Amino acid sequence: MQNLMFNINQDILEIALNGDFLHFSANPDVYEAANEKRVKNIVVDGQNIKKWDSSLLLILFELSRIAQKRRIGLKTKSLPDGLNRMLNLALAVKPHTDIIRSEKSGFLERLGSKGWEIYQTVIKGLKFVSESFGSLSQFAKGRAVMRKVDFLFALEDCGPKAVGIVSLISFMVGLILAFVGAIQLKTFGAQIYVASLVTIGMTRIMGAIMVGVIMAGRTGASFAATLGTMQVNEEIDALKTMGIPTTDFLILPRLSALAITMPFLTILADFAGILGGAFVGIVLLDISAGEYWKYAWDAWSMTNFWVGVFHGFVFGFIIALCGCYYGVNSGRNADGVGVATTRAVVSSIVWMIVATGIITVIFERLGL
Amino acid sequence: MSKDKIICQNLKVAYGEKVIIKSADFSVKENDIFIIMGGSGSGKSSLLRVLTGLMPPAGGTFYINGTDYPKADEAQKLEIMKKVGILYQSGGLFSSMTLAENIALPLQKYSDYPTDVIDELVNLKLSLVGLGGFGDYYPAEISGGMKKRAGLARALALDPEIVYFDEPSAGLDPVSSARLDNLMKDINQNLGTTLVVVTHELESIFAIGSNSVFLDAESKTITAQGNPHELLKNPPDENVYNFLTRGKADEKRTK
Numbered sequence: 082m083q084n085l086m087f088n089i090n091q092d093i094l095e096i097a098l099n100g101d102f103l104h105f106s107a108n109p110d111v112y113e114a115a116n117e118k119r120v121k122n123i124v125v126d127g128q129n130i131k132k133w134d135s136s137l138l139l140i141l142f143e144l145s146r147i148a149q150k151r152r153i154g155l156k157t158k159s160l161p162d163g164l165n166r167m168l169n170l171a172l173a174v175k176p177h178t179d180i181i182r183s184e185k186s187g188f189l190e191r192l193g194s195k196g197w198e199i200y201q202t203v204i205k206g207l208k209f210v211s212e213s214f215g216s217l218s219q220f221a222k223g224r225a226v227m228r229k230v231d232f233l234f235a236l237e238d239c240g241p242k243a244v245g246i247v248s249l250i251s252f253m254v255g256l257i258l259a260f261v262g263a264i265q266l267k268t269f270g271a272q273i274y275v276a277s278l279v280t281i282g283m284t285r286i287m288g289a290i291m292v293g294v295i296m297a298g299r300t301g302a303s304f305a306a307t308l309g310t311m312q313v314n315e316e317i318d319a320l321k322t323m324g325i326p327t328t329d330f331l332i333l334p335r336l337s338a339l340a341i342t343m344p345f346l347t348i349l350a351d352f353a354g355i356l357g358g359a360f361v362g363i364v365l366l367d368i369s370a371g372e373y374w375k376y377a378w379d380a381w382s383m384t385n386f387w388v389g390v391f392h393g394f395v396f397g398f399i400i401a402l403c404g405c406y407y408g409v410n411s412g413r414n415a416d417g418v419g420v421a422t423t424r425a426v427v428s429s430i431v432w433m434i435v436a437t438g439i440i441t442v443i444f445e446r447l448g449l
Numbered sequence: 450m451s452k453d454k455i456i457c458q459n460l461k462v463a464y465g466e467k468v469i470i471k472s473a474d475f476s477v478k479e480n481d482i483f484i485i486m487g488g489s490g491s492g493k494s495s496l497l498r499v500l501t502g503l504m505p506p507a508g509g510t511f512y513i514n515g516t517d518y519p520k521a522d523e524a525q526k527l528e529i530m531k532k533v534g535i536l537y538q539s540g541g542l543f544s545s546m547t548l549a550e551n552i553a554l555p556l557q558k559y560s561d562y563p564t565d566v567i568d569e570l571v572n573l574k575l576s577l578v579g580l581g582g583f584g585d586y587y588p589a590e591i592s593g594g595m596k597k598r599a600g601l602a603r604a605l606a607l608d609p610e611i612v613y614f615d616e617p618s619a620g621l622d623p624v625s626s627a628r629l630d631n632l633m634k635d636i637n638q639n640l641g642t643t644l645v646v647v648t649h650e651l652e653s654i655f656a657i658g659s660n661s662v663f664l665d666a667e668s669k670t671i672t673a674q675g676n677p678h679e680l681l682k683n684p685p686d687e688n689v690y691n692f693l694t695r696g697k698a699d700e701k702r703t704k
Contacts, residue, residue, distance in 0.1 A: 226558065319541035322501050323555050324527040
């Protein structure tokens with residue numbers, strides 16, 4: 082005898098359940114039968130059920146939903162007590178229809194809403210940047226609320242604590258630059274110009290770019306994660322409801338600290354890179370130290386040096402603004418903080434490249 | 450007759466097109482302990498975000514001390530919010546500051562007390578919530594219940610007329626929860642502060658609530674208003690009865 086037997090008697094679908102229903106899967110025909118037009122009532126007889134688990138509950142649940150959907154009757158006879166209670170519990174709360182997503186919108190609608198979203202983001206970003214600079218000017222006038230301790234903490238984090246990693250990475254970059262250059266220059270017997278290559282490369286742009294990338298990954302990410310966590314912990318809500326401007330209190334110390342330290346870190350990176358180049362030139366390419374430093378000094382230009390420092394200064398603003406913007410606008414959960422951190426780093430790097438392009442064109446026009 | 454501290458008129462709460470509360474009409478009287486209750490997802494916390502100005506209403510309006518808050522300018526809003534304290538679900542304490550610095554912050558910002566008076570006020574507020582001597586602790590160094598009490602001390606820093614509480618008992622053991630309830634009652638009775646409490650903790654609701662509204666997740670409206678004990682005696686519908694009796698209607702149905 083089958084566990085689940087059914088037949089249609091006039092307009093009644095009679096279902097008899099016998100024996101054990103453990104990990105049981107129903108014959109789909111029973112659902113088809115329940116959906117047949119002539120069926121006006123479903124009667125389930127459960128007097129011979131022995132053992133059961135959720136698989137039987139699922140069958141009864143599906144049948145109940147078909148009955149509800151088709152507005153036909155469903156009667157159960159002699160179901161075990163527990164099964165009946167579980168079924169009632171499962172049916173007690175109606176499914177929340179409002180969380181079902183609306184139908185897929187068309188291409189133009191999606192394009193339009195994406196465009197609107199981008200527009201809103203741009204406006205929000207511009208507002209944030211103008212508020213931050215507004216706050217900076219208020220600070221200059223001595224009107225902004227910034228805790229000195231927050232500023233000093235940010236200054237320490239962005240400055241002395243970053244010296245080690247900036248020095249190491251810049252030294253390595255100088256080293257790589259010298260190596261790659263030497264391979265090509267050697268073919269012309271001009272390896273002495275490695276000193277010029279490294280000096281010009283590091284001071285003009287590479288020092289600033291390397292510091293930018295390091296600080297975006299280190300400090301920008303840290304800003305976004307800290308402020309994002311403050312958002313999750315309702316600390317930012319608390320500030321807003323107290324009427325304390327978040328730009329003054331949270332962003333200003335970070336922005337000013339990074340804008341101050343970045344030019345110094347760039348100078349540090351320049352010298353570390355030149356030292357890395359010297360290491361390759363003197364130790365590995367057998368150029369005498371005096372000759373190396375002479376060529377390096379000849380290639381040294383204060384214009385390049387200040388252009389590099391200016392880049393570092395601009396990158397400081399970019400990194401701080403990106404980190405803080407994504408931090409204060411982070412989602413209110415762990416995932417949101419992760420997304421904010423990623424976006425802060427990626428957008429910092431993208432904006433630094435864009436800024437480099439713009440500055441290069443402007444300086445080119447100015448003849449610098 | 451006590452005056453209305455907060456009046457909500459046809460207040461609609463929504464996130465974009467997703468409506469959370471279709472319409473809410475109620476008023477909070479002076480010196481009330483007013484409970485906003487309802488099941489999960491009924492929009493209690495969203496309503497609180499609107500009432501605290503963190504989110505604009507999608508429709509309707511609300512008045513705080515007679516001022517139409519959404520229409521008020523920034524300066525008026527600030528004046529209103531100075532008279533309002535908020536205790537967040539997680540305490541909302543600034544993790545980089547000690548408890549004393551947390552409590553001193555609104556005093557430094559909005560009062561012209563000299564530093565030594567602020568220090569004394571901070572100690573007083575901490576003692577008021579039973580945390581005397583904990584001023585130098587950081588939020589990470591104290592328990593969840595203590596964070597709530599420290600958050601309350603900060604909310605009370607400027608002697609507010611209204612204090613909002615978002616799920617004050619959440620994450621607390623029964624003893625800490627009862628202590629916080631008693632503290633809230635003491636503040637209400639002794640300082641005359643109006644309390645608006647968003648919660649679904651039945652014990653707290655019956656222990657402290659003088660008036661309440663029930664937000665219904667299905668209809669997205671307020672389906673009951675009044676003293677919680679009265680609502681329990683005469684529930685207007687099954688959802689309210691079910692909520693106030695921890696699901697007795699469900700139990701009957703499933704038996």
